[in-house]
Amino acid sequence: MLRAYNYQCAICGYDLKYDSISIGLEAAHVKWKQYGGPCIVNDGLALCLLHHSAFDMRAIGLDSYLKMKISSGVNGHQMVEKLFWDFEGKNILLPRIKEDYLHDRFVEWHLREVFRK
Ligand SMILES: [Zn+2]
Numbered sequence: 001m002l003r004a005y006n007y008q009c010a011i012c013g014y015d016l017k018y019d020s021i022s023i024g025l026e027a028a029h030v031k032w033k034q035y036g037g038p039c040i041v042n043d044g045l046a047l048c049l050l051h052h053s054a055f056d057m058r059a060i061g062l063d064s065y066l067k068m069k070i071s072s073g074v075n076g077h078q079m080v081e082k083l084f085w086d087f088e089g090k091n092i093l094l095p096r097i098k099e100d101y102l103h104d105r106f107v108e109w110h111l112r113e114v115f116r117k
Contacts (some may be wrong), residue, residue, distance in 0.1 A: 001027040004100040005046035010092040011060075011068065012083065014048040016108040029063075035075070036113045042103040045092070050083060060084065061115030062107050066092050071116050 006016040007022050016023045028047045031037030047055060054074075055061045063068040068087045074080065095101060 001041050001044045002046045004041050004044075004095040004097065006096065007074070008046060008093060009048035009051055010045045010053045011087055012048060013093060014051075016050060017090075020105075024049045026052050028055055030102060031109045031115075035109075037106060037109075041095070041100045043106045045102070052116075055110075056114070058116040061111050062092065062102075063106065063111065064107060066094070066102065066107065068092065069115060069117075073116065099103050 001026060004020065006015075007017070007025060009025060014025065016025075023049055025046055026046045028037075029037045030043050030045060034037065037043045045055075051060065059071045061071075061072050063069055068090050070084050070088045074084050076084075
């Protein structure tokens, strides 16, 4: 999963390593496991802790073209501008291998059931 995304956050490209160990990077479910989301690369994203948390907390989402959506509830100062609003409408980083791409149905589920405009 993390390998598919080259050990980088799919949103911001964060890729801190300590020697060869990634720090602060997680595999995120797009369709949640408790709602039947499978543990496969096509239902996952590599996200930094911050973007993973915001993604699960409904603050950010993806449209069907895999462009970033930011909830109107997201607010804060400079760092929030940089880490969230600057990515609005931008494409996420995609895996190198096409078979690893997110499946539309999981992206649609997250947009419908999780993301709040
Ligand atoms: Zn990130």
